[in-house]
Amino acid sequence: MSATSGDLLADRRYAWGAGAFKERDFEGAADLFRQVIEIAPEWAPAHLSLGDSLMGLGDRAGAQIAWGHALRLDASGVLGAALKIAALGAGRAPAAAPREYVRALFDEYAPRFDTHLREKLAYRGPELILAAIERACGLRGREFWFDRALDLGCGTGLMADELWKRVDSMNGCDLSPVMIEGALLSGKYSNLRVADVGDYLVSQGEDSSDLVVAADVFVYIGDLEPLFAQSARVIERGGLFAFSVQRAEGAEWSVGADLRYAHSRAYLGRLASKHGFEVAVLDDASTRKDAGVDVPGLVAVLART
Numbered sequence: 458m459s460a461t462s463g464d465l466l467a468d469r470r471y472a473w474g475a476g477a478f479k480e481r482d483f484e485g486a487a488d489l490f491r492q493v494i495e496i497a498p499e500w501a502p503a504h505l506s507l508g509d510s511l512m513g514l515g516d517r518a519g520a521q522i523a524w525g526h527a528l529r530l531d532a533s534g535v536l537g538a539a540l541k542i543a544a545l546g547a548g549r550a551p552a553a554a555p556r557e558y559v560r561a562l563f564d565e566y567a568p569r570f571d572t573h574l575r576e577k578l579a580y581r582g583p584e585l586i587l588a589a590i591e592r593a594c595g596l597r598g599r600e601f602w603f604d605r606a607l608d609l610g611c612g613t614g615l616m617a618d619e620l621w622k623r624v625d626s627m628n629g630c631d632l633s634p635v636m637i638e639g640a641l642l643s644g645k646y647s648n649l650r651v652a653d654v655g656d657y658l659v660s661q662g663e664d665s666s667d668l669v670v671a672a673d674v675f676v677y678i679g680d681l682e683p684l685f686a687q688s689a690r691v692i693e694r695g696g697l698f699a700f701s702v703q704r705a706e707g708a709e710w711s712v713g714a715d716l717r718y719a720h721s722r723a724y725l726g727r728l729a730s731k732h733g734f735e736v737a738v739l740d741d742a743s744t745r746k747d748a749g750v751d752v753p754g755l756v757a758v759l760a761r762t
């Protein structure tokens with residue numbers, strides 16, 4: 458998606474609108490974004506921002522229409538309009554966040570990811586997952602050691618910081634090349650690949666791993682069924698599948714106002730038994746805060762039977 462509308466005046470009004478939005482002057486912002494749309498009607502960011510402003514004014518129906526235009530004009534999905542519409546409870550939620558959206562989000566976020574996540578959001582996913590893996594090993598009488606671990610959506614490598622003393626080799630993948638650069642610098646991975654987690658699992662051999670982890674990654678993926686099926690193929694008998702999710706109540710999975718996916722305990726249990734996993738640990742746990750409040754979540758460790 459182009460960062461410019463192609464018209465200087467429209468770009469300037471868009472910048473003013475963005476400024477007004479930041480100041481929470483939603484009325485003024487909406488007015489400016491409408492002016493941009495008059496000049497550059499096919500430029501998706503103006504529609505998206507108009508929708509955001511209308512949402513700020515409490516006009517959900519207007520926001521839905523504006524985001525719908527953005528969705529139609531943004532073929533790559535980079536702007537995340539589909540997630541915004543799904544969060545309204547309108548329209549069918551995409552099975553996963555668009556790849557271009559995730560890549561753009563984390564390429565931009567990567568340089569401040571570690572400090573922002575740790576200090577502002579009190580992120581503790583990797584520590585909670587490590588503790589859950591240790592407990593699952595104890596419960597199953599398994600050594601707390603792994604020969605070949607895979608880190609799905611490895612980001613800058615925070616999971617490896619926790620796990621590296623417990624694994625012989627660790628490989629990882631992530632959609633964001635800039636996040637992967639951070640993981641490379643950690644020096645804790647044998648192999649890293651810029652790839653979608655689904656594609657990455659498909660490329661792995663049968664029974665080729667004894668641990669698959671995904672820390673705070675399934676918040677960008679709604680339908681986990683294909684990943685469970687592939688993990689079951691890749692993880693050898695007795696191996697573990699450990700991950701965190703945001704907790705949904707009711708629906709199997711849904712998109713929240715934070716544009717992240719949440720999954721229900723019942724859904725994870727159903728997928729586990731369908732794909733040959735036993736639930737070793739499935740605990741309520743919050744991996745991060747949002748506006749100072751713990752986000753409800755689950756930490757799971759499943760054992761391949």
Ligand SMILES: C[S@@+](CC[C@H](N)C(=O)[O-])C[C@H]1O[C@@H](n2cnc3c(N)ncnc32)[C@H](O)[C@@H]1O
Pocket residue numbers: 553559560563582583609610611612613614615616630631632633636652653654655671672673674677678
């Ligand atoms: C919140 S970060 C967590 C990173 C790391 N696991 C950690 O605990 O620090 C989520 C990561 O998942 C990656 N991600 C999201 N969806 C993905 C997908 N479909 N395939 C690969 N990576 C994905 C993002 O690029 C991002 O680096």
